Amino acid sequence: MTDLNLKNWWMPFTNVRAFQENPRIFTRAEGCFLYREDGLPILDITAGLWCCNIGHGRKSVADAVHAQLMQIDFAPPFQFGTPPAFQFAQRLMKHTPPGINRAFFTNSGSEAVDTALKIAHLYQQTRGKGGKSRFISRQQGYHGVNIGGTSMQGLPTNRQGFPVLEQVDFLPGMLDIEANAFTRGTPAHGTEIMTEAFEAIIALRGAEQICAVMIEPISGAGGMVPPPVGYLKRLRELCDQHDILLIFDEVITGFGRTGSAFAATEYDVVPDLMTCAKGINGGTVPMGAVLVKDAIQESIFSNTPTNVPEFFHGNTYAGTPVASAAALAALDVYEQEGLFTRAGGETGKYWEDALHSLKDLPQVIDIRNYGLLGAVSFDPGDLPAKSLGPKIHQSCLDNGLLCRAVGDHMVMSPPLTISHQEIDLFVDRFRVAVGKVLD
Ligand SMILES: Cc1ncc(COP(=O)(O)O)c(C=O)c1O
Secondary structure (H helix, E strand, O other): OOOOOOOOOOOOOOOOHHHHHHOOOEEEEEEEEEEOOOOOEEEEEEHHHHOOOOEEHHHHHHHHHHHHHHHHHOOOOOOOOOOOHHHHHHOOOOOOOOOEEEEEEEEEEHHHHHHHHHHHHHHHHHHHOOOOOOEEEEOOOOOOOOHHHHHHHHHHHHOOOOOOOOOOOOOOOOHHHHHHHOOOOOOOHHHHHHHHHHHHHHHHHOHHHHHEEEEEEOOOOOOOOOOOHHHHHHHHHHHHHHHEEEEEOOOOOOOOOOOOHHHHHHHHOOOOOOEEHHHHOOOOOEEEEEEHHHHHHHHHHHHOOOOOOOOOOOOOOOOOOOOOHHHHHHHHHHHOHHHHOOOOOHHHHHHHHHHHHHHOOOOOEEEEOOOOEEEEOOOOOOOOOOOEEEHHHHHHHHHHHEOOOOEOOEOOOOOOOOHHHHHHHHHHHHHHHHHHHOO
């Protein structure tokens, strides 16, 4: 029904020609719903793209953005500052793990990832360990689309054909349906597999060559896979043992997704650096950040000249007043409504029960959940692998539900504000949608 010209915008991660045949246009959003051109309300069980954690259409955020635009819309962030970025950085540190009190702002998760890799590298260089220039990442990991992040990607389609850094080794992915199917929360098996793989990489490369490990605490775009028991603590131990930095990519897990402000707190593991974006201001204005241990910044500062930038890196829109004002207003919402811990409480439990009630649907081979994250995995049956998911995705949309398909895994991350009734609505619509495909 759209009268938009669909030719000029080359859309991201989109089969553009298929989109032009079957355009999907949203024109309005409120709470947990997106509205199509025809007015049909779609339950947004993905919080936009894992980002609208405080729900859509928050007037307080809109008002803060408007007021900031009228007060001071922009000033150069290189060698100059505006109050909101400092204010937000200070307030955010109330929610970060102990010892992490520095924020380097970016515009996106991808930029945060590449920035974190550069900070890690700079740290090793400046403390005289320049040989430590390799990275460890993980299969099925997703770390954005810049060249650093593309190199760390464990999703083959996102790396193939692109120039990537060769200094990366991969830990095995955490999805093990055979061993862990239908686990509620934390799966039992997998930490030993990671440990063996880690030690094999050390034996092959030598710890003196390795700068940092970067992983998502919970694998997100790779199919929503929580870490097995003890996994993150063991990884921290291994990094300490070998003098390797640990970077958590918290672009999805940050800002309340797991039941704590950050997964690092939830799993009681303090990384050296953390990346975040998405929920940072409720998905309203592009913004990301690298959160850095004080000791890392202090080491870099004490080993670089005092008359030049300590870090030759930054973006025009880093910590803009407008993005920071949105972040301050979103932080008010997170704090006032207790949203950082909501996914771990009664709502998280209701979500877990609702999700696992879908076990009887045809061809379901696994259901996973943690906090307000979830996944239902399907056996594609007679269909080629990865083609059932998109069919279910379309059927969900036709039945008023926005989920994500990652291959044959249906992945969910509702706004943290979701109500019990909306969770029930999700279950009803998901059942109907799957029934229409697999009847
Ligand atoms: C773990 C992770 N890292 C990085 C990114 C990239 O973030 P952005 O799309 O804001 O560049 C994403 C995006 O989904 C992500 O999930």
